[in-house]
Amino acid sequence: MISAHGNNGEGRKAIALFNEMLRSGVVANKSTFVSLLSACGHSGLVDEGMYYYGCMLEKYGVQPTVDHQVYMVDMLGRSGRLEKALDFVMQTEALAEPGIWGALLSACNYHGDVGMGREVADVLFKLEPQNAGYYVSLSNMYVAAGRWKEAVELRNIVEEKKLKKPVGYSSIDVCSM
Numbered sequence: 001m002i003s004a005h006g007n008n009g010e011g012r013k014a015i016a017l018f019n020e021m022l023r024s025g026v027v028a029n030k031s032t033f034v035s036l037l038s039a040c041g042h043s044g045l046v047d048e049g050m051y052y053y054g055c056m057l058e059k060y061g062v063q064p065t066v067d068h069q070v071y072m073v074d075m076l077g078r079s080g081r082l083e084k085a086l087d088f089v090m091q092t093e094a095l096a097e098p099g100i101w102g103a104l105l106s107a108c109n110y111h112g113d114v115g116m117g118r119e120v121a122d123v124l125f126k127l128e129p130q131n132a133g134y135y136v137s138l139s140n141m142y143v144a145a146g147r148w149k150e151a152v153e154l155r156n157i158v159e160e161k162k163l164k165k166p167v168g169y170s171s172i173d174v175c176s177m
Helices: 002-007 011-023 030-043 046-054 056-060 066-078 082-091 098-111 114-127 132-144 148-160
Strands: none
Touching (some): 011 030, 046 066, 082 098, 098 132, 114 132, 132 148
8 A cells, every 4th residue: 555655756645654554553565664664765754754764663673675775876866866876886895796786776857967877887787798888878968968979889789799688568547537
């Protein structure tokens, strides 16, 4: 239910449900916090998300995982706090986790920060050198910034190395009620 509210941009309802859950005696776990942080991020409730992340271990006894850290970077990035997101990444023990860096790259792309995007992409190129998606994301940033030469150079690298984008998936709502 918390996740459903979050997916629909109803972060305040997700937080209210979380608090109601606790009052009824249900113990929060790692999955609960993934849903809660996602809800905060998708609703622009950055301060609330930071609060809940900050007290996960001490107040609720839940050790933050890489998944929680990815949602924190995503939340900070969505709100345009790219420097804060980068600082968060640098303070984690998950510097070798592509998911965290990928969330930051997506935020750089969304906000058009090509400089930070290039730095983040360089880290990802080292972590997952065969992942064409990172090259494509950076190339798209260059295109959006009118830096065609650099975009073409990246596309050529993808072709030369015969890189493939990892398989993804999508879902659709067939019968919306």
